[in-house]
Amino acid sequence: MSQDTPSKKLALYVWPGQWGLPSFDPFCLATVLYLQLAIPEQFTVTECANPDVSPNGQLPFLVHDEQVVVSFPSIIKYVVGLGNSDPLTYPNANLDGSLEQLEKAQKQAWCAHVKSNLGDLVYHMLYSVHENWVEVTHPALVSMLPVPQRYYVPDRIRSLYKPRLETSGLWSHLVNEKNIEKNIKSQSPKPTLRTPVFTQVFEQEKFAEKARSTLSIYQRLLGGKDFVYQDFPTSLDVLLAAHILLLVKPPYPSAVLKDLVKDCFPTLALHAQRIYERAIGPSHPVAGTKHDTISFEIPTSSKVPESKRKIKSPEDIYHDRMRWAFFGLSIGSLVAYLVVVGAPVLKQLRLAQAQPRSANDIGVDLEDDVLSS
Numbered sequence: 388m389s390q391d392t393p394s395k396k397l398a399l400y401v402w403p404g405q406w407g408l409p410s411f412d413p414f415c416l417a418t419v420l421y422l423q424l425a426i427p428e429q430f431t432v433t434e435c436a437n438p439d440v441s442p443n444g445q446l447p448f449l450v451h452d453e454q455v456v457v458s459f460p461s462i463i464k465y466v467v468g469l470g471n472s473d474p475l476t477y478p479n480a481n482l483d484g485s486l487e488q489l490e491k492a493q494k495q496a497w498c499a500h501v502k503s504n505l506g507d508l509v510y511h512m513l514y515s516v517h518e519n520w521v522e523v524t525h526p527a528l529v530s531m532l533p534v535p536q537r538y539y540v541p542d543r544i545r546s547l548y549k550p551r552l553e554t555s556g557l558w559s560h561l562v563n564e565k566n567i568e569k570n571i572k573s574q575s576p577k578p579t580l581r582t583p584v585f586t587q588v589f590e591q592e593k594f595a596e597k598a599r600s601t602l603s604i605y606q607r608l609l610g611g612k613d614f615v616y617q618d619f620p621t622s623l624d625v626l627l628a629a630h631i632l633l634l635v636k637p638p639y640p641s642a643v644l645k646d647l648v649k650d651c652f653p654t655l656a657l658h659a660q661r662i663y664e665r666a667i668g669p670s671h672p673v674a675g676t677k678h679d680t681i682s683f684e685i686p687t688s689s690k691v692p693e694s695k696r697k698i699k700s701p702e703d704i705y706h707d708r709m710r711w712a713f714f715g716l717s718i719g720s721l722v723a724y725l726v727v728v729g730a731p732v733l734k735q736l737r738l739a740q741a742q743p744r745s746a747n748d749i750g751v752d753l754e755d756d757v758l759s760s
Contacts, residue, residue: 395451395452396429396430396431397422397426397429397430397431397449397450397451397466398430398431398433398449398450398451399418399419399422399430399431399432399433399447399448399449399450399462400433400435400440400441400446400447400448400449400450401415401416401418401419401432401433401434401435401446401447402415402434402435402436402446402447402531403434403435403436403531404434405527405637406527406636406637406638407636408632408633408636409432409667410434410447411513411527411633411637412446412447413505413506413509413626413629413630413633414446414447414458414459414629415446415447416629416632416633417459417625417626417628417629417630418447418449418459418462418463419432419666419667420625420628420629420662420663420666420667421459421462421463421466421482421622421625422462422466423666423667424479424482424620424625424665424666425466425470425477425479425480425481425482426466426469426477426479426480429476429477434531436531436532436533436536441457442455442457443457445457445458447459447462448462449462449465451465459626460498463622466480466481467480467481467483467484470484482619482620482621482622482625483621483622485617485619486616486617486621490616494615494616494621494622494623497608497615497623498622498623498626500604501605501623501626501627501630502626504601504604505601505605505627505630505631506630507551507552507555507557508557508598508601508602508630508634508644509630509633509634510548510551510552510557511552511557511558511559511594511644512633512634512637512639512644512645513633513637514544514545514548514549514552515548515549515552515557515558515559516559516639516641517559517641518639518640518641519637519639519640519641520545522640523637523638523639523640524541524545525541528540528541528544529541556593556597557594557597559590559594560590591643594643594644595643595644595647598644598647599647599651602647602648602651602652602655603652605627605652605655606652606654606655609654609655609658611654613658613661614658615627620662620665624658624662625662625666627655627658627659628658628659628661628662628663629659631648631655631656631658631659632659632660632663634648635648635649635656635659
């Protein structure tokens, strides 16, 4: 290896793993699968529950020497570049290298389609369906977040996906009605109207029909092949498998779409399992094992090393200083107010309580009591 070639392992930061998967986020999961197929044993995975350590506030991101690369497409592009500059060290870095130009263009279009349409189905199951949110997604987020973030970050994350799912028609509007009904029941013994069963069935069938039309497209794309294009998985296979795995692996209590994939689209489920086993099998352990093929580290601080953080500009430093100065001024003003205004008032109250009551005051009180009776 030449001296100008980076020698350190690539460090990948992803959302933590859940339900036997390396990550509960589809793009983090797809990145892990891609790197494990392209450059096995040459990267580490660090579970991170704080996206603020990322340069753009999103996960996944990759750190290699002084380079920080964010997002699934950018990470793939960077890894492919490593393979082009050092093919001896990274011989299989480009999973799409054998595709024709037309196939590469088609692959880009299909990847965008997967992100939009299958992404909506995954986020619908994780964040929109009330039972899944309460029993699966919310507890998973709470388990990976420290105090006090675990009390407000999960709901904030969920709210980020609500506009997208409302636009695509995959946000369940029965959630608020159920929460309101629960609150009313806890405050009043009076019976309340429940959401009609046919309304719930109608909504579930609407979501299932939308999912059925989307999944049928990818089933036709695969046909009877093991992979989309050739005898080896591409980045499209990886991205497709990551989304399908998050539809079938989590233990959803409301498993309409999960059962739909397994019962009506077994080709997609088998394809996802094939990719997963090829990338992370007996010789490629998942998070939690003691093998060293993929090193999963959960740092207590969940922060990127100091030398790899994004350097703040002078304007950012100025704003930070002004923010702390504002906080200090506010606290100082509050203390000064209590000292100047509060102390004399407390002194007067103590003096009033210490003074003995005169006979006239007692007589006035007795007279008031008699009149009121």
